[in-house]
Amino acid sequence: MNKKSKYLISILSLTIIAIFFEIFYLSSFKSLKQTQIDEKLSLLKVTALPDLAISTEAMYIRHRSLADTFSIFKESPELREYFPSTFVYSHSHIFSNTPSKVINEK
Amino acid sequence: MKSKINLYLIEYAINSILRQKFKNIFILFIFILLTSILASIFFISNSIKYELNSTLKALPQITVQKLKAGRHYDINTNVVDEIINIAGVTDAIPRVWGYYYFANLGANFSIIGIDEYENQYKTSLNKIIKEFDFSKALENNSMIVGEGVKKALNENYYNEYFNFIKPDGTFKKVNIAGVFKSSLELESNDTILLPKELALEIFGMDDSKATDIVVKVANPEEIPTVANKIKLLYPDTRVITNKDLEISYQNIFDYKGGIFLAVFIVAIFTFFIIVYDKASGLSSEEKREIGVLKALGWKIEDVLKEKFYESFIISFFGYIFGVLIALTFVYVFNAPLLSNLFSGYSELKTSFQLPFVLDVNTLFLLFFLTVPIYIASTIIPSWRSATIETDKVLR
Numbered sequence: 001m002n003k004k005s006k007y008l009i010s011i012l013s014l015t016i017i018a019i020f021f022e023i024f025y026l027s028s029f030k031s032l033k034q035t036q037i038d039e040k041l042s043l044l045k046v047t048a049l050p051d052l053a054i055s056t057e058a059m060y061i062r063h064r065s066l067a068d069t070f071s072i073f074k075e076s077p078e079l080r081e082y083f084p085s086t087f088v089y090s091h092s093h094i095f096s097n098t099p100s101k102v103i104n105e106k
Numbered sequence: 107m108k109s110k111i112n113l114y115l116i117e118y119a120i121n122s123i124l125r126q127k128f129k130n131i132f133i134l135f136i137f138i139l140l141t142s143i144l145a146s147i148f149f150i151s152n153s154i155k156y157e158l159n160s161t162l163k164a165l166p167q168i169t170v171q172k173l174k175a176g177r178h179y180d181i182n183t184n185v186v187d188e189i190i191n192i193a194g195v196t197d198a199i200p201r202v203w204g205y206y207y208f209a210n211l212g213a214n215f216s217i218i219g220i221d222e223y224e225n226q227y228k229t230s231l232n233k234i235i236k237e238f239d240f241s242k243a244l245e246n247n248s249m250i251v252g253e254g255v256k257k258a259l260n261e262n263y264y265n266e267y268f269n270f271i272k273p274d275g276t277f278k279k280v281n282i283a284g285v286f287k288s289s290l291e292l293e294s295n296d297t298i299l300l301p302k303e304l305a306l307e308i309f310g311m312d313d314s315k316a317t318d319i320v321v322k323v324a325n326p327e328e329i330p331t332v333a334n335k336i337k338l339l340y341p342d343t344r345v346i347t348n349k350d351l352e353i354s355y356q357n358i359f360d361y362k363g364g365i366f367l368a369v370f371i372v373a374i375f376t377f378f379i380i381v382y383d384k385a386s387g388l389s390s391e392e393k394r395e396i397g398v399l400k401a402l403g404w405k406i407e408d409v410l411k412e413k414f415y416e417s418f419i420i421s422f423f424g425y426i427f428g429v430l431i432a433l434t435f436v437y438v439f440n441a442p443l444l445s446n447l448f449s450g451y452s453e454l455k456t457s458f459q460l461p462f463v464l465d466v467n468t469l470f471l472l473f474f475l476t477v478p479i480y481i482a483s484t485i486i487p488s489w490r491s492a493t494i495e496t497d498k499v500l501r
Contacts, residue, residue: 001117004120004121004124005116008419012423015423015427018430019430019433022433023464026433026462027462027464030438031463032461039287040160041161041163042231043234043293044161044165044293045164046218046227046230046231046234046299047203047299048165048199048201049203050165050351050354051355052154052157053252053296053297054292054449054450055452056216056296056453062205062296064354066346066351
């Protein structure tokens with residue numbers, strides 16, 4: 001075996017070890033622990049409301065699965081992307097045409 | 107026939123890769139980029155899905171909403187007595203909840219009123235709040251808020267209390283007594299939890315009214331039957347079962363998943379174009395090399411083996427590095443930029459940690475979409491030129 005193949009095999013084994021190490025590290029430190037799941041379950045027991053608190057701009061996108069029968073459909077059945085919270089990034093705060101909103105921008 | 111890994115062929119393959127350093131580094135780079143982007147996207151969506159599905163069990167089995175003029179309307183609490191009498195129903199709880207639009211921020215808070223005297227809440231509440239005794243919440247006029255609400259109120263100089271504006275225009279001062287644990291941010295970021303009486307007052311609702319009714323059924327098999335019975339008893343209601351909630355979750359993911367699918371398709375197409383370009387023919391130099399090797403006495407088999415090693419080294423390295431980068435990017439650095447695809451932009455933004463789930467299916471899918479295709483795209487044209495007569499190739 002020459003030098004190059006030795007390097008190759010050692011790099012390969014190093015990366016494979018790195019992957020296993022990282023998976024081990026993540027599953028022991030970054031995964032949801034049972035206590036956290038229990039906490040989530042007890043929160044839901046109290047509130048009994050579904051959906052994640054990701055979008056909060058309008059009623060029908062928070063607790064979307066409990067929204068009014070027609071609340072989404074009066075806008076559009078497939079929820080078109082016109083609402084800031086479904087966009088990836090915030091709109092420009094330098095120039096704003098909507099004075100009622102976004103007053104306390106940093 | 108005994109087949110052993112031929113080390114000399116591997117050495118030759120390494121040398122051959124290094125001979126065309128820049129081309130191969132470029133291919134490796136593209137490979138790593140592709141696999142890491144795809145893997146990160148899959149990891150993010152899997153984590154959020156996992157987060158939602160892990161709490162799906164705790165959701166109410168049936169939710170009964172009253173509809174009036176096609177809109178959600180307050181339901182009478184005396185309905186509860188009749189629903190409890192339905193066979194199979196263990197409990198029916200009238201619930202008061204709703205949204206409070208905080209105009210300074212342009213965001214909705216979810217206000218949830220609970221019965222502070224009910225025992226079932228006490229143990230649950232102790233688990234999820236940092237430090238607070240909810241039993242005197244009504245006397246103290248106090249509420250528990252999510253991390254996002256707390257932050258938003260602080261920014262607006264409400265450090266200890268908040269003035270809710272009631273529907274009749276008067277203020278209702280409510281003290282902030284506790285904050286939800288930050289590990290629950292994804293569920294409770296915009297939540298305000300207070301005693302039912304306070305919630306009724308803030309919403310300007312009658313004592314005999316509730317927002318909706320949560321029904322608990324002992325046997326999960328009976329949920330559709332009970333739902334049908336409620337629907338027959340009260341034709342003016344909308345009955346939502348936990349199955350419906352599950353379907354609506356799926357819809358949300360299908361909708362956002364569409365964006366991912368678009369990215370995925372673009373990436374795969376790019377990859378296929380590269381592969382097609384490689385498969386449509388070897389450069390004359392490579393053909394010449396194969397010809398020389400054959401003239402030196404290599405069998406077709408040896409040439410193909412060497413080409414296999416060559417492409418396997420590149421693609422396998424690309425794959426492994428891609429997965430490694432994706433794991434680090436998503437779970438160690440919390441996927442900056444990419445996670446915004448899912449969470450979007452919002453005034454009350456959650457800063458959640460993506461929980462790690464090892465998704466073997468995704469890893470296999472990525473592997474079989476990239477590595478074998480790349481190997482095939484190298485081997486097939488080599489096989490084509492290796493089977494041509496040597497003197498023809500060399501000439």
